[in-house]
Every structure is written in C-alpha cells, then in structure tokens.
Amino acid sequence: MAHFFIGTAGWSYSDWEGIVYPEEKARGFHPLIFLAQYINIVEINSTFYRPPAIRISFSWIKKVESYPDFLFSVKLHQIFTHQRKDFTQKDVDDFKLGIEPLRARNRLASILIQFPWSFAGTASNTEYLVRLFTLFAGYPLALEVRHSSWNRPDFYELLTEHGVCFCNIDQPLFQSSIKPSSVVTNPQFSYVRLHGRNYKNWFKQDAGRDERYNYLYTKDELEEWIRRIKDLGKESSRVFIITNNHYRGQALANALQIKNMITGEKLDIPDLLLLQYPFLKELLKKSRKDQLDLFEEK
Secondary structure (H helix, E strand, O other): OOEEEEEEEOOOOHHHEOOOEOOOOOOOOOHHHHHOOOOOEEEEOHHHHOOOOHHHHHHHHHHOOOOOOOEEEEEOOHHHHHHOOOOOHHHHHHHHHHHHHHHHOOOEEEEEEEOOOOOOOOHHHHHHHHHHHHHOOOOOEEEEOOEHHHOOHHHHHHHHHHOOEEEEEEOOOOOOEOOOOOOOOOOOOEEEEEOOOOOOOOOOOOOOHHHHOOOOOOHHHHHHHHHHHHHHHHHOOEEEEEEOOOHHHHHHHHHHHHHHHHHOOOEOOOHHHHHHOHHHHHHEOHHHHHHHHHHHHO
8 A cells, every 4th residue: 555645845934924833932943843743744945946955954854853754855956957057967966965864864755856837848858857867867756847748658658767756736727737647657656746726826927936826725626636646556655745835824734634535534733724724623633623622612
C-alpha cells in the first residue's frame, strides 16, 4: 500500500499569523515545528530564490527530529527553470551541497523542477530537460510543466527513461493549460500540486503572489483529486501531495481535508485554523470534538 505524504508549499507567510500560528508565541516557537504536528511533508520555496545552505538544511532537520517520517521537497533554483542560461557547474554543485544533509538523513522527498506555463513542449526545450536530468542524475526528481503541449506519450516515456516523476497539477484551465491527471512515470513516487483555481488573477500581470493563490477548494473539488491520488497510490509506493493555495492558511485547511479523505482518520487541527474555517470541525478527533461541544454549551 502506498504511503501518502500531505503538506503545504512553504510555511513562512505573514498572513498565517493569527490564522494558523498564534500571534503570541511561546518561547522557542517555530512554524516548522508547529506544522510537523499536523502534516508530514513541506515543500521548500526559498531554494527557488536563493541557493540552499548546509547549515539551514541541518536546522530544518533538527526542528523535525521528533517526527522521523517527515520529509522535505526542495524547489530547484530559478536559474535552472526560469532563466535557463548563464549557470555553471558550480551552481549545480552548490545546490546539491546545500541539500546534502536532507539527502543523507533520508529527509529529501524530491527536487521539484517547476517551469512556467510559457515553457512549451518544443524540441529545444526537451533537449534542455534532458540536460537538467543529466546534471541532477541520482537525485529524486519531480518535473512540473504547465503547458498542454507536453501532454504526449513520448514525453512521459522520456521521464520514465530518466526516472523522473511527472508532477500532476491542478491549476486554472485556460487554452493550452495542462489538465488534471494521474500520470505515474516513476514507481518509487508520484507527485501532486494543487495551485487553486483563481481564474481572475492567475495570468493578471499586476497580481501579487497572494492574489494569485487565493483559493479555497470545496470538498467536491477535492473529491476529484482523491480519486486521482488513490490511482497514483496503486502504481507508486509513495505519493506526495502539496497544497499551494497558501493565502490565509487555506493550503493547510485543504491539506487536512485531503488527509482525512484519504485515510479516514479524525485529526488534530490548530485551534485558530478551526476558528477561521469552521467546516474543519467535522474532521476533529472525537475527544477533541466533545471538548468543543462542551465549551459551546457553556
């Protein structure tokens, strides 16, 4: 049976204060330690903007030492995916060195190679992908492309040949946007990323990060993905599910819903998140629910 890892893209958001994290924090509080109580994977976004550092990787490991199954997915630096030129072998080596503690301690789920929608399925772009796969050979790699021109059997065969996991995504669907799927190209793991469906702001030039990813999935919308996720679990030993609709803690709310819908488990839920999203109450562990009901009666 597949092992499902469900979590959020990132954890450092100012708009999570007072919604996910308490505004008044106890001594020693850290968002990563807090989240590890509720989810078992996070996707690290900071490595997209600046190369990872060994000391930081060690600090992440230290913070989740009480959770031996907790994993990190690391987003590849933008010099490889968005600039795509003028990088050197040193840039490759520095990135590998920065995440080596995660790999050595079996905490590395994957390096996520995320390309923008404009990166279409051309011959030259395919050649570039093969170059990247070669540069990072030996690492668990997941590839996210957003343009529908990649939806071809020969492309999936290429990923299988190089042992690269295809990232199944949910995004607003415009012309030439790749559609939701349940494609497995590496039996060791599958990957799902849910970006939300904010059609209004997805391609809006002046939309900020928060506006673009401001979306809360309904239970019916998540049901569509639960079916796909379970299909992925039939063909791969691990499935990584990341919610990227981060604004105001919506990613954590939907991640907890997904966890409940897959496992059937009743969950612990952060108190503040429960206040913000009362529909999560139905997911609570029974003992916790009884306490809340008693409190409400008072």
